[in-house]
Amino acid sequence: TQLLEQSPQFLSIQEGENLTVYCNSSSVFSSLQWYRQEPGEGPVLLVTVVTGGEVKKLKRLTFQFGDARKDSSLHITAAQPGDTGLYLCAGDSQGAQKLVFGQGTRLTINP
């Protein structure tokens, strides 16, 4: 059974600080997605990483896929209250089509 472990599960920091969220597994994934979920809504896709070592930037968010395609990180620079939310990583294996989700990181940015 493939598992994705996210850490930390909860993170509360002040506006302007930097933070990193981790997503780790002992399994190899063909791709990994990061989603953000607001209360009462569905997950919204932020990014997909496919190649080992790949780095993608989305404004103040930087996503990295590990060289071995077993782990990923999300780094937010100068966090803002609007970044508050639940961040989910999800991986899929070649040919499997189903996504395996981490349990999420609930991020709170305090003004």
Add this chain to the structure above:
Amino acid sequence: NAGVMQNPRHLVRRRGQEARLRCSPMKGHSHVYWYRQLPEEGLKFMVYLQKENIIDESGMPKERFSAEFPKEGPSILRIQQVVRGDSAAYFCASSWDLNQPQHFGDGTRLSIL
């Protein structure tokens, strides 16, 4: 430019009743996935369908749960004889092809009295 549409958004059923959850994928998407999110837990895969075919139902409970994606109309997740433990948020996602990103609807929150 409609996204994945799920209805109803909220559904209340008494124990023993049937629940029907509907999902219309994004325009042009023929691959549909259902996930369940229990309170304070992550999303868990249930079933993957293409038009008229169930491709992978490895995450579906063996009894009371079924899914379909007919040639015409939305995908349906059906839960018969609901129990309290079925209370959860059920999310549908769609993609336009294999190995393409999945886009999610806003879910159906099922409450069992």
